[in-house]
Amino acid sequence: MDKRLLADYLRTYHGRPLRLMEVCGTHTAALYRSGVRGLLSEKITLLAGPGCPVCVTPTAYIDKLVALARTPGVRVLSFGDMLAVPGSTVSLAGARAEGADVDFFYAPEQALALAERMPDTQFVLAAVGFETTAPVWAAVAEGILSRGLSNVRLLTALKTMPAAMDALCGAGGIDGFLCPGHVAVVTGAEAFRPLAEKWKKPMVVGGFTPELLLAALCRLTREAERGNAGVWNEYPAFVRAAGNEKARSAVSRVFEAGEALWRGLGQVPGSGLYLRGPYAALDAGSRGLSADRAPEGCRCGQVLTGAIGPRDCPLFGKACTPEHPVGACMVSGEGACRICLITGKE
Numbered sequence: 273m274d275k276r277l278l279a280d281y282l283r284t285y286h287g288r289p290l291r292l293m294e295v296c297g298t299h300t301a302a303l304y305r306s307g308v309r310g311l312l313s314e315k316i317t318l319l320a321g322p323g324c325p326v327c328v329t330p331t332a333y334i335d336k337l338v339a340l341a342r343t344p345g346v347r348v349l350s351f352g353d354m355l356a357v358p359g360s361t362v363s364l365a366g367a368r369a370e371g372a373d374v375d376f377f378y379a380p381e382q383a384l385a386l387a388e389r390m391p392d393t394q395f396v397l398a399a400v401g402f403e404t405t406a407p408v409w410a411a412v413a414e415g416i417l418s419r420g421l422s423n424v425r426l427l428t429a430l431k432t433m434p435a436a437m438d439a440l441c442g443a444g445g446i447d448g449f450l451c452p453g454h455v456a457v458v459t460g461a462e463a464f465r466p467l468a469e470k471w472k473k474p475m476v477v478g479g480f481t482p483e484l485l486l487a488a489l490c491r492l493t494r495e496a497e498r499g500n501a502g503v504w505n506e507y508p509a510f511v512r513a514a515g516n517e518k519a520r521s522a523v524s525r526v527f528e529a530g531e532a533l534w535r536g537l538g539q540v541p542g543s544g545l546y547l548r549g550p551y552a553a554l555d556a557g558s559r560g561l562s563a564d565r566a567p568e569g570c571r572c573g574q575v576l577t578g579a580i581g582p583r584d585c586p587l588f589g590k591a592c593t594p595e596h597p598v599g600a601c602m603v604s605g606e607g608a609c610r611i612c613l614i615t616g617k618e
């Protein structure tokens with residue numbers, strides 16, 4: 273359908289009020305930056321969800337990385353955006369300033385090459401992400417074993433989206449979901465059908481360009497208003513019903529599901545991925561995280577579950593800024609608070 277017609281439908285929608293969640297942080301960023309978010313009828317409320325992997329990482333995970341980085345002979349390596357995420361007392365960047373051995377990589381392959389050159393140093397890689405990133409980490413684990421590297425372990429905080437969406441549905445107050453497009457490339461659109469049927473909600477897989485966002489939101493609005501449940505794939509150029517079977521089989525070869533702690537959602541059964549079988553020996557102590565001690569006044573947990581918007585946090589743009597983040601949602605380029613502040617939009 274023509275882009276202007278789609279935009280007009282969303283701008284002039286006057287049906288029952290709808291609360292729709294975009295689960296994925298990349299969608300949050302695209303919706304703000306494209307201006308699509310700003311053109312919606314006031315009867316449509318878009319809620320940012322828990323789909324930014326950095327944002328949902330609990331403080332206990334950062335604390336564990338910090339403790340490892342302070343251990344003599346151990347170097348912690350991470351993607352750069354994790355460094356500024358506050359732990360319960362200090363971020364990785366703060367710990368590095370105090371002398372802990374922390375560095376970042378652009379790709380995990382770099383870390384393996386470094387470990388090969390420095391056999392006397394123990395490396396711990398921060399493996400954070402969702403279904404999209406898990407196949408990369410599966411390849412890393414396989415690479416560690418096949419190259420015989422005895423000085424590399426992974427501290428995993430890998431999570432899966434359907435289990436988190438199940439928890440959100442249980443809490444209520446959401447009329448439908450814009451499902452994460454990148455995740456769906458791996459899982460397939462059908463991964464969301466059990467949830468759609470269990471909770472009787474519309475779930476629409478969408479892409480990231482303005483045209484694709486408009487198409488997905490129109491579909492979601494129309495089905496939610498009619499009270500329809502089901503899965504619709506509005507990103508068919510990249511998302512198949514069954515997803516990427518090769519990637520999924522790599523993940524299940526290396527990881528198994530288990531309970532995981534999410535910032536905002538608490539413990540979610542079956543939502544974590546942990547090294548299994550021969551790969552379990554590479555684990556640096558990923559299971560059993562129990563504490564998420566948000567800094568005083570931080571409302572990230574409520575932002576991540578759509579209970580409030582970023583601007584509802586009293587620290588937003590005052591005590592909490594991209595230069596001095598108090599919560600994780602102000603750190604990542606996919607964090608709702610950071611995007612909201614930088615774009616200056618509601």
Ligand code: SF4
Nearest residue numbers: 571572585592599609
């Ligand atoms: S403004 Fe900062 S402290 Fe408040 S919810 Fe957002 S990230 Fe957390």
